[in-house]
Amino acid sequence: YAKDVSGGERLMSYEDFINHYLGLGISDGNVVQLLGSCADNSKKGAISFKEFCALELLLSSADASYKLAFRLFDTDGKGVVTFDQFRQILSSTLTNRIAPFNFDGEFVKRYFGEKKNRQITYLEFSEMAKHLRHELNMQIFKQYDNDSTGTITGHAFTELMLETKKELLSTHIKQNLPKIVGSLPSDKVNFAYYSAFIDLLSNIDVIEEIFTRAAEDLGKDSITKEEFLQTSRLYSQITPFEVDILYRLCEVDNGKGHIGRSDIQHLVPENLQNFPNNKATNITPTSQEAAVRFFTDVAESVYRFALGSVAGAVGATAVYPIDLVKTRLQNQRGKLVGELMYKNSLDCFVRVVKVEGFFGLYRGLLPQFIGVAPEKAIKLTMNDLLRDKLKTKKGELPLLNEIIAGGTAGGCQVVFTNPLEIVKIRLQVAGEVPGLRLGAVQVIRDLGLTGLYKGARACFLRDIPFSAIYFPAYAHLKPVFADKNGSNGPTSLLAAAALAGAPAASLSTPADVIKTRLQVQARKGQTTYDGIIDCTRKLMKQEGFRAFWKGAPARVFRSSPQFGVTLVTYELLQRYLYVDFGGTAPSGSPMALAQQSLPASSQSHYISGNPDHIGGMKLAVASFVGLETKFGLTLPKFKLPS
Numbered sequence: 001y002a003k004d005v006s007g008g009e010r011l012m013s014y015e016d017f018i019n020h021y022l023g024l025g026i027s028d029g030n031v032v033q034l035l036g037s038c039a040d041n042s043k044k045g046a047i048s049f050k051e052f053c054a055l056e057l058l059l060s061s062a063d064a065s066y067k068l069a070f071r072l073f074d075t076d077g078k079g080v081v082t083f084d085q086f087r088q089i090l091s092s093t094l095t096n097r098i099a100p101f102n103f104d105g106e107f108v109k110r111y112f113g114e115k116k117n118r119q120i121t122y123l124e125f126s127e128m129a130k131h132l133r134h135e136l137n138m139q140i141f142k143q144y145d146n147d148s149t150g151t152i153t154g155h156a157f158t159e160l161m162l163e164t165k166k167e168l169l170s171t172h173i174k175q176n177l178p179k180i181v182g183s184l185p186s187d188k189v190n191f192a193y194y195s196a197f198i199d200l201l202s203n204i205d206v207i208e209e210i211f212t213r214a215a216e217d218l219g220k221d222s223i224t225k226e227e228f229l230q231t232s233r234l235y236s237q238i239t240p241f242e243v244d245i246l247y248r249l250c251e252v253d254n255g256k257g258h259i260g261r262s263d264i265q266h267l268v269p270e271n272l273q274n275f276p277n278n279k280a281t282n283i284t285p286t287s288q289e290a291a292v293r294f295f296t297d298v299a300e301s302v303y304r305f306a307l308g309s310v311a312g313a314v315g316a317t318a319v320y321p322i323d324l325v326k327t328r329l330q331n332q333r334g335k336l337v338g339e340l341m342y343k344n345s346l347d348c349f350v351r352v353v354k355v356e357g358f359f360g361l362y363r364g365l366l367p368q369f370i371g372v373a374p375e376k377a378i379k380l381t382m383n384d385l386l387r388d389k390l391k392t393k394k395g396e397l398p399l400l401n402e403i404i405a406g407g408t409a410g411g412c413q414v415v416f417t418n419p420l421e422i423v424k425i426r427l428q429v430a431g432e433v434p435g436l437r438l439g440a441v442q443v444i445r446d447l448g449l450t451g452l453y454k455g456a457r458a459c460f461l462r463d464i465p466f467s468a469i470y471f472p473a474y475a476h477l478k479p480v481f482a483d484k485n486g487s488n489g490p491t492s493l494l495a496a497a498a499l500a501g502a503p504a505a506s507l508s509t510p511a512d513v514i515k516t517r518l519q520v521q522a523r524k525g526q527t528t529y530d531g532i533i534d535c536t537r538k539l540m541k542q543e544g545f546r547a548f549w550k551g552a553p554a555r556v557f558r559s560s561p562q563f564g565v566t567l568v569t570y571e572l573l574q575r576y577l578y579v580d581f582g583g584t585a586p587s588g589s590p591m592a593l594a595q596q597s598l599p600a601s602s603q604s605h606y607i608s609g610n611p612d613h614i615g616g617m618k619l620a621v622a623s624f625v626g627l628e629t630k631f632g633l634t635l636p637k638f639k640l641p642s
Contacts, residue, residue, distance in 0.1 A: 001612075004046060011046035021612065022620055031635045034092060035624060038071040059616030065626040066126040072627065073125065081125050083108065083116040094634045095164050099140040107135045133632035137198055140164060141191050151188040154181035161197075167628050168201040172266040173249065183248060192241065200242040202630070204268055206235055207246060211264055222260040296611065300581035304381040305374075307573040312376025313369055315566030319558045321361035325349050326554035327425050331520050345554045364427030366440060375416040380570055383409035383471050402472040410467025411460060418459045419452035425520055458518055458532055462511035466559075470504035474567065490568055497567035501560035509555050510548040513539070581614075 001021045002012040014036025018024050026032050039047045039055045047055075058067050073081045073089050086108075090101050102108075111128045112118045120128065144152045144160060152160070158177045161169060173180075181189065200207070214223050214231035225247045232238045250263040316323075325348045332341060342348035352360045386405035391397050423443050444452070477500050481492035488496070514535050527542065529535035539547045608618045627633045 002047075002049070006046070009048060011048055012052065013046055014040070017047055022624070023610070024621065024624065026635075028636045030092060034072060034089070034635070037075065038068055041077055043075070043077045055620075056614070056616040059619050059623055061616075063126070064616070064619065064623050065630055066129060067122070068623045069129050069627060069631055069633075070122050070125050072633075080119040080121055082119055083112040086112070089633070092635060094636050095136060095140065095632065098163050099143045101136070102139055105139070107131075129631055133198075133202070133630070134195070136632045137195055138191070141194055145191075151190045152194070154178075154184065154187045154189060157181060157189040157194065160194075164634065165198060165201070167634060168198065168204075168269060170267055170269050173201075176249075180249065193245070196239060196241040197245055199237075199239075200245050201267070203237055203242075204264075206238060207267075208261075208264055210235055210238065211259070211261065215261070222258045224258045228259075296581050300579075301381055301385065303579055303581070304384055305377045307570055307577065308377030308380035309373035311380070311566045311570035311573060312372045314569045315376065315562045315564075316372040317365070317369065318565045319562040320365055321349070322554055322558035323562075324352065324361055324363065326551040326558055327516060328352075329551040329554060331425075331516055332550070345551075345557075364424045364440070372420065375413050375420060376566055378416060379409045379413040379467060380566075382412045383467070387471075399472060402475060403468045406471035407464045407468035409471065410463040410465075413467075414456060414459045414463055417463060418454075418456045421459065421515070422447065422452060422454060425516060454518060458511055458515035458535075461532070462508045462515055465511070466504045466508040469507060470500050470563065473500035473503065474563075488571075490572060493568045493571055494564045498560040498564035501563045502556050505556045505559035506552055509550075509552040512555060513548055513550055 001016050002010040003016060004011040004013055012021070014032050017039055018026055018032050018036050024035075026035070036047070037043060039051055041051050041054060042048075058064060061067065070081065073085050075085050075088065083103075087103055090096055090103075095101075108116065111120060111124070140160060141152065144156045158181060161177060162174065166174075181187070184193070210228065210232050211223065213234075214227055215221065217231070218227060220227075225243060228246075229240060229243055232243055246267075247257075247259060249267060250259040251257070325345050328348055329342060329345060342351060349361075356363070383405055386408055387397060387402065390401040390405055423440055426443050427440060447454070474497055477496035478488055478493070479486070481496045482488050483492070514532055517535050517539070518529055518532070527538055529538060608621055613620065627635070
């Protein structure tokens with residue numbers, strides 16, 4: 001979008017930023033200049049890449065709407081707002097053309113002083129901006145209240161709304177304004193009604209959120225005014241008067257005494273309803289946009305794969321001694337005590353250290369370290385990818401889809417897991433034979449390519465159920481361990497990941513035992529197996545049902561902390577090395593909480609679907625819209641794309 005070059009630096013013009021990149025469709029050149037300057041810190045008439053990034057960061061902040069409004073008024077970029085700048089911006093609004101603002105009134109004197117020479121800082125400006133919309137409404141009302149009775153005629157009210165607040169009006173409201181006014185006790189509108197009417201429409205996203213919360217709590221599709229009021233007590237910005245007006249507006253058509261979601265949708269301006277369906281979703285993407293989305297998806301997968309590799313290596317190293325003990329216990333063949341080399345997990349651990357030394361606990365770590373990186377990486381990447389792709393249109397992920405995503409991720413990892421496991425297992429049990437020196441290269445040569453995938457069916461039988469249980473359990477446990485703000489720290493992540501590993505590891509132990517028996521080379525006199533069914537029959541016949549659960553405690557104690565460490569590392573890496581590819585941030589992370597800071601209904605209206613709007617830029621249009629809806633600064637030719 002940056003078509004200009006100056007001194008070897010690419011620059012984006014105001015026109016390219018406002019109309020081509022954001023797609024606001026503003027034909028008034030003065031307004032383009034005003035809004036474009038909000039991204040131009042240096043006020044040189046064009047936007048550099050550094051300034052573009054700075055705006056993205058600003059739009060990601062909690063007070064983005066106030067900061068953007070401050071930039072609009074701070075026309076010279078000095079960090080303060082003067083009276084002349086305040087007058088310049090307000091004089092540019094449509095509202096001022098219809099009902100000129102009183103720049104000599106008490107409102108101006110309160111903030112700029114009697115002589116209008118005070119300069120306002122950002123924090124002072126934020127307080128002034130909060131009251132500006134109310135002041136604008138009051139001054140407009142006073143100009144139509146010719147007799148100073150505190151009322152205006154119904155005709156004047158209709159005219160005011162259509163001329164000064166049309167950005168807040170849906171077609172339904174525009175068509176029914178005469179009927180709405182006619183339902184009042186007299187053909188007069190007082191200031192309280194006028195102000196509450198505007199505040200209601202300005203907070204329509206909050207109204208939707210209250211309705212959604214009330215409907216979910218009550219399990220109903222429509223709710224009464226009393227039920228709505230009960231829930232609205234949690235939202236200080238909504239008054240009982242506004243709720244009364246809401247039900248009057250909705251009852252113009254239904255007359256039922258209760259409202260549903262469709263009734264509220266009739267009050268949402270069409271430009272906001274159409275906004276998500278911009279060129280990213282409503283129009284077939286161009287080949288350039290499709291290419292950008294493709295390479296973005298590839299980059300995101302590579303990014304997740306790299307972080308998953310590091311996380312997997314860290315997790316595997318942390319619990320490798322437990323894995324070695326588990327493998328040796330599972331490989332014991334026979335059921336008589338005299339035939340067993342180890343009595344239990346602790347006995348195995350002690351014997352390994354005594355006979356093979358401390359580093360005997362890490363026998364076979366090198367191929368594990370090399371192989372576990374792509375193994376865990378592909379599992380984590382596929383799970384994240386499928387969780388994003390399997391969401392419904394409402395952004396929800398049903399439990400069945402979570403299980404499918406986890407199971408598929410587990411199946412995909414077998415291409416790396418099976419060769420890794422068979423080499424690792426043979427190295428781990430080699431220490432049981434005195435004097436046997438065995439290396440990973442020799443094991444690979446002995447097995448050959450096809451031999452590396454011996455026991456792959458059993459590996460599928462183990463890894464698919466494990467991941468299908470583990471990932472949904474982890475996703476549902478994270479909110480349980482989150483703090484009151486919904487945030488997950490390292491400790492809560494570790495607790496959720498470790499706890500989720502217990503049922504996943506224990507329930508998949510029989511498949512793990514069968515896989516181990518098939519992959520370990522039988523020594524002279526030991527039972528051999530021809531496949532999964534043959535192994536299952538012989539295990540049951542020779543060693544009994546308990547043989548299928550050999551090493552279960554060690555497996556749980558290995559898998560739970562391993563995946564705990566792996567997932568904590570993976571999520572922390574995503575936080576500290578965060579890159580926004582336009583997808584969903586990990587739940588419980590600061591990025592996810594920032595995405596959730598808008599109400600659900602508000603998100604559906606205001607978050608851009610354009611793939612070029614990355615990070616804070618997804619809220620750029622929402623923030624510019626807020627200049628009208630939040631602060632009442634209605635600028636000419638300011639319309640949303642449809």
